[in-house]
Amino acid sequence: MLSFSIAALFYIAFFILAYGLVVKILQYKNTPAPLKIPTMPAPTTQAGVVFRMSKEVVFFESLFKSSKITWLFGWLFHFGLFLDMLRHLRYFIDPVWFWVVIIQPFGKYGSILMLVGLAGLLARRIVVDRVRYISAPSDHLILVLLLCITTTGMAMSFYLGADVISVKSFFVGLLTFNIQNIPADLVLISHLVMVAFLMIIFPYSKLLHAPGLFFSPSRNQVDNAREKRHLAKWAQELEKTN
Amino acid sequence: MADSKFDTPQLREYPIIPKLKKGVMSHSKPFIAKEPHQEPLGFPGELVDDWENVAIKKMADLQGKYRSLQVYLDSCVKCGACTDKCHYYVGTTDPKNMPVARQDLYRKVYRRYFTFAGKYFPKLVGATDLTKEVLDDWYSYFHQCSQCRRCSVYCPYGIDTAEISMAAREVMDTIGVGQKYCNEIISKVHKIGNNLGLPGPALEDTLEGLEEDVEDETGVAVKYPLDVKGAEVLLVTPSADFFAEPHVDGLIGYGKVFHEAGISWTVSSHASEAANFGMFIGSYDNMRKLAVRIREAALELGVKRIVFGECGHAWRVAYSFLNTLAGPWDFLDPKYPVPQHICEVTYNLIQENKLRFDKSLNDDMVLTYHDSCNVARASRMGDSAGGQFLIPREIIKATCNNFYDMSSDTIKEGTFCCGGGGGLLTDDLMELRVKGALPRMEALRRVVEEKGVTHMAAICAICKSQFSKVFPYYDFTMDQIVSVHQLVSNAIILTGQNDENDEENHPQEDIDEAA
Numbered sequence: 001m002l003s004f005s006i007a008a009l010f011y012i013a014f015f016i017l018a019y020g021l022v023v024k025i026l027q028y029k030n031t032p033a034p035l036k037i038p039t040m041p042a043p044t045t046q047a048g049v050v051f052r053m054s055k056e057v058v059f060f061e062s063l064f065k066s067s068k069i070t071w072l073f074g075w076l077f078h079f080g081l082f083l084d085m086l087r088h089l090r091y092f093i094d095p096v097w098f099w100v101v102i103i104q105p106f107g108k109y110g111s112i113l114m115l116v117g118l119a120g121l122l123a124r125r126i127v128v129d130r131v132r133y134i135s136a137p138s139d140h141l142i143l144v145l146l147l148c149i150t151t152t153g154m155a156m157s158f159y160l161g162a163d164v165i166s167v168k169s170f171f172v173g174l175l176t177f178n179i180q181n182i183p184a185d186l187v188l189i190s191h192l193v194m195v196a197f198l199m200i201i202f203p204y205s206k207l208l209h210a211p212g213l214f215f216s217p218s219r220n221q222v223d224n225a226r227e228k229r230h231l232a233k234w235a236q237e238l239e240k241t242n
Numbered sequence: 243m244a245d246s247k248f249d250t251p252q253l254r255e256y257p258i259i260p261k262l263k264k265g266v267m268s269h270s271k272p273f274i275a276k277e278p279h280q281e282p283l284g285f286p287g288e289l290v291d292d293w294e295n296v297a298i299k300k301m302a303d304l305q306g307k308y309r310s311l312q313v314y315l316d317s318c319v320k321c322g323a324c325t326d327k328c329h330y331y332v333g334t335t336d337p338k339n340m341p342v343a344r345q346d347l348y349r350k351v352y353r354r355y356f357t358f359a360g361k362y363f364p365k366l367v368g369a370t371d372l373t374k375e376v377l378d379d380w381y382s383y384f385h386q387c388s389q390c391r392r393c394s395v396y397c398p399y400g401i402d403t404a405e406i407s408m409a410a411r412e413v414m415d416t417i418g419v420g421q422k423y424c425n426e427i428i429s430k431v432h433k434i435g436n437n438l439g440l441p442g443p444a445l446e447d448t449l450e451g452l453e454e455d456v457e458d459e460t461g462v463a464v465k466y467p468l469d470v471k472g473a474e475v476l477l478v479t480p481s482a483d484f485f486a487e488p489h490v491d492g493l494i495g496y497g498k499v500f501h502e503a504g505i506s507w508t509v510s511s512h513a514s515e516a517a518n519f520g521m522f523i524g525s526y527d528n529m530r531k532l533a534v535r536i537r538e539a540a541l542e543l544g545v546k547r548i549v550f551g552e553c554g555h556a557w558r559v560a561y562s563f564l565n566t567l568a569g570p571w572d573f574l575d576p577k578y579p580v581p582q583h584i585c586e587v588t589y590n591l592i593q594e595n596k597l598r599f600d601k602s603l604n605d606d607m608v609l610t611y612h613d614s615c616n617v618a619r620a621s622r623m624g625d626s627a628g629g630q631f632l633i634p635r636e637i638i639k640a641t642c643n644n645f646y647d648m649s650s651d652t653i654k655e656g657t658f659c660c661g662g663g664g665g666l667l668t669d670d671l672m673e674l675r676v677k678g679a680l681p682r683m684e685a686l687r688r689v690v691e692e693k694g695v696t697h698m699a700a701i702c703a704i705c706k707s708q709f710s711k712v713f714p715y716y717d718f719t720m721d722q723i724v725s726v727h728q729l730v731s732n733a734i735i736l737t738g739q740n741d742e743n744d745e746e747n748h749p750q751e752d753i754d755e756a757a
Binding site: 201 | 402526562580
């Protein structure tokens with residue numbers, strides 16, 4: 001019954017995450033950007049835009065310019081999360097790819113980066129008057145949720161251990177619609193339930209910043225307004241009237 | 243309000259991020275547009291019945307038309323990186339002047355009506371209904387944003403509060419709550435052709451007066467032509483250039499540059515305004531109508547090139563939007579970008595050694611340069627990224643011996659707005675304008691004390707007007723702001739001018755020595 005519930009939860013969570021993201025990404029893609037508004041100085045070629053965007057995605061360049069402390073905590077968290085997500089691939093693939101084996105220990109250290117980053121971001125949200133002013137309850141709660149996911153994961157990796165063989169067969173089973181037993185381990189189950197919850201709220205919260213960045217006209221547009229005429233469909237309609 | 247008392251902020255020796263003080267600028271509101279200012283723009287004359295629903299419908303319409311708006315409303319994570327970046331926050335310490343808090347005035351309504359979380363858990367995500375109080379906040383604080391884009395430089399997602407402010411102003415216009423200053427001006431351009439409502443004959447008088455002045459001073463008959471068919475260049479310049487100080491000294495400079503380079507040019511009485519206030523109110527339709535006047539004038543006069551005078555937001559609309567709004571420009575000479583900035587024209591002529599200067603004629607000044615926000619962060623000059631920073635500085639260095647930049651976090655892409663941009667250059671917002679100028683005043687004070695700077699040059703009509711007005715509040719004098727082309731005008735040596743009768747006219751000749 002527990003295995004079945006968790007399996008159902010993950011199917012639902014995955015569906016909501018995928019559906020919600022597809023809807024949002026299509027919305028962003030299909031909404032025209034009628035004017036050229038890159039934040040200047042901007043690249044004058046498409047290759048330049050790819051470079052600019054890569055610096056934003058990988059290094060958080062703009063955040064680095066604005067606040068070193070926020071950048072430090074933010075980047076530590078995201079980089080740790082990235083390592084940890086790669087590490088978790090081993091629960092979904094069999095046999096485990098070579099490079100996923102190699103990075104396993106780094107994934108463990110990744111959780112420390114996440115913890116430090118999240119704690120710093122939460123402290124800043126409480127301590128700095130300006131950031132406290134702009135925070136809604138959800139802004140705090142998302143950080144708390146991520147902290148709980150991180151700490152339950154760390155508890156299992158570093159102290160309690162978990163029946164990873166069973167966990168793996170459960171998730172590999174999910175992929176083939178063949179539901180296996182999940183260990184009735186409180187820490188594990190709470191870790192998984194919180195991850196599923198994070199997946200569910202992703203497309204309906206500020207976590208949309210992830211796809212949003214790629215569609216941000218101030219970052220993804222080429223500076224070539226004089227050379228190339230840029231015209232949205234709805235703006236073209238205006239030209240017919242006069 | 244124009245008649246309310248307020249204290250000019252103290253210049254701080256070490257600018258630190260100020261502690262916030264809630265509500266200290268909630269009283270700041272520009273005059274509301276009346277029917278005669280609203281109707282010509284296609285907006286209702288007063289608050290419409292059922293305004294909440296009309297506003298929400300307009301919000302939906304805009305979200306479908308502008309990807310920027312939709313993405314920016316969803317993507318903010320409240321990281322706080324922008325909170326100390328707005329000059330109005332620094333100058334007023336009102337938390338609603340933090341870019342993210344200003345956006346949230348709009349975002350919280352968006353969330354309430356358009357998102358799952360806001361519909362079912364409004365308290366959790368900070369969503370609220372669109373009430374009269376919220377609308378009042380919108381009117382107040384979306385008229386405390388100069389659309390300078392400084393926040394967008396520092397946002398990890400490039401969220402540009404200008405886009406949100408424009409949307410909010412358009413929603414307000416749609417329900418009949420417009421701003422008098424902007425909308426009155428736009429209706430004047432629709433009717434007459436420029437912001438000041440100067441008719442053709444007045445322009446003609448002014449330009450003739452300039453010709454006489456320049457000839458008296460230099461002995462050279464420099465022309466300031468109006469509506470001349472077949473001229474090579476159509477000059478589109480902010481109408482303040484026709485009469486205000488120091489703007490007009492810039493216009494004199496453009497004329498001398500064209501004269502010396504042998505480029506025929508003309509101003510148009512039909513499109514006698516570079517500034518496009520349609521952008522300030524977020525109205526694509528109005529912005530387009532104003533821009534189309536320039537196309538009509540170019541066709542009517544049969545010019546080959548279009549050159550814009552010194553104006554910041556105007557150059558944004560010109561550089562970034564003109565091709566979109568009023569292009570294609572296939573009837574103009576393809577050898578030149580459309581449009582060109584007067585600084586690009588002058589800079590190219592300097593590079594080609596076609597202009598001669600006596601820099602010593604500007605020796606009574608030690609200059610610094612204020613990057614106008616919309617030139618810096620919303621446009622470009624020249625062939626490569628960052629030309630908008632290089633070109634004006636190179637012109638200043640070619641015409642002046644003494645030039646120092648202000649500190650690096652207050653110039654170029656990090657430049658501070660003058661405090662009067664984006665449709666706020668009106669006397670009913672004087673307190674906001676004075677306080678918003680604080681970061682620039684502090685940076686200026688530092689170069690005045692450390693480098694002996696006496697004057698600040700700018701290439702924006704709004705910056706020039708704003709600083710002339712605000713300088714006295716900070717113990718500067720209004721004539722300490724100058725036009726870049728005023729410096730050109732002072733230093734340029736015109737062929738055959740009074741004091742060089744005995745010199746030969748070789749453009750390559752280095753006259754620095756003689757000076």
